Amino acid sequence: MAGAAAAWGLAALIALTCGFARAGIRACCAVSGLGGAAALAAGVSALLSGNSRVVTAGGSVVVGTLQLQATSLAGVFVALLGLIAVATALYAPRYHDDEPSRPTGLYLAVLNLAVLASLAVLVAGNVVTFLVAWETMALLCYLLILRRPRRGEVAVGAFWFLALSEVGFVAIVAAFLILAAKTHTTQLDLIAARAHLVSGDWRVAAYLLALTGFGFKAGLVPLHVWLPEAHPVAPADGSAFLSGLITKLGVYGIALFGFVLLPDGPAWRGILTMGVGALTAAIGILYALNERDIKRFLAFSTIENIGIIVTAFGAAMTFLAYGQRSLWAFLLLVGLYHVANHGSYKTLLFQEAGVIEHATGTRDFDRLGGLAHRMPRSSVITFLGTLGIAALPPLNGFVSEWLIFQGLFQGFRTGNHLVAILIVIAAAILGLTGGLAVYAFVRGYGIPFLGMPRTRQAAAASEARQPQAGPALLAVACVALAVGAPVMLAGLARAMRTVTGVTLRPVLLPGNLTVIPAHTNFAGFSPTWLTVFLLAVSVVPVLIYLAGRPRAASRIEPVWDGGIVAFKPRMQYSAMTFSAPTRVMFDALYRPSVSVHRASDEPAGSSGPVHYESEATPIFERYLYRPVVRAFEWLADVVRPIQSGDVNLYLFYVFAAVLVAYLVAAL
Amino acid sequence: MTGQSGTGLNVQETSEELRRTVTRLFGRSLHIRTLDTGSCASCEQEIRLLAAPHYDLHRLGFFFTPAPRHADLLMVTGPMARVFETAARKTYDAMPDPKIVVATGACALGGVYQPDPFTRGGVGSSFPVDVWIPGCPPSPLALLQGLLVAVGRLAEKVKDLDFALNGAPR
Amino acid sequence: MPLWTLRGLRRGIVTTRYPARPDASAALLPTPPAFRPDVLTAGLADRLVAVCPSRALARDGDLLVFDVGACTACGRCQAEAPQAAGDSGEFELAAIAREHLIKRIPLGGGLG
Secondary structure, X not given: OHHHHHHHHHHHXXXXXXXXXXXXXXXXXXXXXXXXXXXXXXXXXXXXXXXXXXXXXXXXXXXXEEEEOOOHHHHHHHHHHHHHHHHHHHHHHHHOOOOOOHHHHHHHHHHHHHHHHHHHHHOEOEHHHHHHXXXXXXXXXXHHHOOOOOOHHHHHHHHHHHHHHHHHHHHHHHHHHHHHHHHOOOEHHHHHHOXXXXXXXXXXXXXXXXXXXXXXXXXXOOOOOHHHHHOOOOOHHHHHHHHHHHHHHHHHHHHHHHHHHOOOOOHHHHHHHHHHHHHHHHHHHHHHOOOOEHHHHHHHHHHHHHHHHHHHHHHHHHHHHOOOHHHHHHHHHHHHHHHHHXXXXXXXXXXXXXXXXXHHOOOEHHHOOOHHHHOHHHHHHHHHHHHHHOOOOOOHHHHHHHHHHHHHHHHHHHOOHHHHHHHHHHHHHHHHHHXXXXXXXXXXXHHHHOOOOOOHHHHOOOOOOOOOHHHHHHHHHHHHHHHXXXXXXHHHHHHHHHHHOOOOHHHHOOOOOOEOOOOOOOOOEOHHHHHHHHHHHHHHHHHHHHHHOOOOOOOOOOOOOOOOOOOOHHHOOOHHHHOHHHHHHOHHHHOOEEEEEEOOOOOOOOOOOEEEEEEOOOHHHHHHHHHHHHHHHHHHHHXXXXXXXXXXXXXHHHHHHHHHHHHHHHO | OOOOOXXXXXXXXXXXXHHHHHHHHHOOOEEEEEEEOOOOOHHHHHHHHOOOOOOOHHHHOEEEOOOHHXXXXXXXXXXXXXXXXXXXXXXXXXXXXXXXEEEEHHHHHOOOOOOOOOEOOOOOOOOOOOEEEOOOOOOHHHHHHHHHHHOOOOOOOHHHOOOEOOOOOX | OOXXXXXXXXXXXXXXXXXXXXXXXXXXXXXXXXXXXOOOOHHHHHHHHHHOXXXXXXXXXXXXXXXXXXXXXXXXHHHHOOOOEEEOOOOOOOEOOXXXXXXXEEOOOOOO
């Protein structure tokens, strides 16, 4: 772990000094990749070996000591960080190849430092370290997004990111302060040990503050509005890092508070978390379907997956409240497994979005098409990522979502009918998002890659000199996470023993590659054998064809197209028409506003073009954030007279403050 | 069967074998794809009546299909408008072998329209036609006779007619 | 049993592949003309050729070439020279070769 940190620090230094040259970028990325590999190994070993001891690393009288501890819970996140760092290191050199310059060097330095700060968040051993690392990470990510500050949307996106990150930070600080004050220590493992000292109301307050604060970072609805503004405007490797890891830091925070620091709590806390998660998942994917920009689409899909993870966590907490300890540990485990899965395929997809943007010059679905012929290897890699994120068997997204469903379906074990119904409702909402996710990613893969190119830029796309090693590595990781799911789950089960005290291994994996969801009398399935079966089953039709195809000479003719002269690109679906059915069905959510302008009332075409514009109403910005902002502005206006500019008034303030303090101290 | 007629070759036993094969393949199960290359649709009206109860093509095992891939027989009407040539060629190519082409109606046989910039004036130069059915439009019975001749279940009759009246006009 | 079954059993086979007896309505159809070679003269033939809107008629020396395939059964040639052209009554005209539809009728009516 220390090795990884040193490597990333060194990589940042290299980038700062030599980043204006190609060789400098390559050197920086090579060192960064080595750091990533080290972090991956360290994370896996942290998973397996349990919580390490607390290491004090200096500090000062003012901020307290800096303490580091590698916990099992953080092991998954550290391993994911390592994997993403390696993939980014493979991806960045070619991605930045056409513009090695001082800003690129700065950017890469900031990226490496942000990676380092994330590592620090994950291995923080006490409150102060955590908060310092958190804020550093947030500021560095803000700088990361600001790669091209002169573009309007970049400034807006970065502002949203920083503003909501700071609001969340306030809540996080408050949550930690409550815990630290009540347990009289700032060391995280001691807080966990002394959690019983915190009374019920304060526990609830701390947890809700943590959920809100980390929810801002994770992207829970309605705290998500910064995500689709900020993630798309960063460069592709930055977006990949933000979506792949930084949102997971919010999830880590929620898991930390929910499972380590404050494990026991009332059932309604778990139900609230589960409800927020389910709502986030559904709203995330519904908004994703309405997007024309690839990266905004992927950003909303991130929100959806975070929702799924948080739903699993919430259900776990609910089960604990009713004494179902093995289901508690199981759902935490599959939530973490989904963290790893989503991290790998979302990073892959964002990297490929960057490749597409460089190859065609556009991020708009409706300007792409037919890329599978122009960019075959990228299209195969993207296809694997799409299969993963759409949760289609046999890949890793399917395995983790299936296991989450199997955990949720056991809601009846809580014994309380209302709670069981609520859990099933959450499962139903997740089912809806699963279906919508398949729909969204058929659109997300089909429109750019399949069919005919819709513009000249798409027809001229080429994958020469485009980065492929990074996404390819992540695709291999996705397949490995799927086929090797039993191995992965075994490692996670061992980590769960440290975190939750529940020994899951015998019920989870009875030895023969089958996964059982915490109770043997419910269900079981084997991801490995499923993959083997699917491969075998797809071989049989091929064999039948080879054996039975006609021996006579045959004529090959094009597909019957109705006899038209030629296909035109405009005959294809556009991205927005493909998702039009959801806009019709869910119009209560989208509240589309349609405006049509034409030069005159003549029939269309004879008097000039008709301008048609349809927009989904941004309900969160309009009905939640704008009123809050207006309230603050009103408050600021009310308070403004204090700043009158009159020195005498300021002296009076000082005098009044001293007088009041004196009186208060005397009483 | 494709392209056999009109080639001038008169190898009797080969064409007999061909006829027998065609009857064996299509005699009781034939899928017909109609193609309108620019007709006035009177021929189509008569073709439509073939499926109606009075003539009832289906009891013979003959069906209409819109998909050339599933079709055995191409029934062409109209004088072959030039703008339609690509589509007609594509339809013909999309049908698997063996296939039969039946030109139906006076337009398709070369009457009514002269070749000009807009039409070819007949489908004989676009397809290798196997059976020609005159008429404007040919009645459903004439069409039925033509189809049965095409699959070899009826003998051709017009070859032996001389259209010469010997005696008072009727 | 339904009535039609009894009627069918009484009458025998009700449906054939192709009409076993001539169809009653067939007599009402307009059909291509048949020509009387003993009445046709060259002049008459030229008049008939001129009046045909479908170019089904042509004169080749002392033969009237009649393309049955091009004929639309409009009846103009019969109206022009009713003594020389009448209804043939033939509608079973499917041919497996285009030449089978080209009929040559001798002009036996002499000159004029």
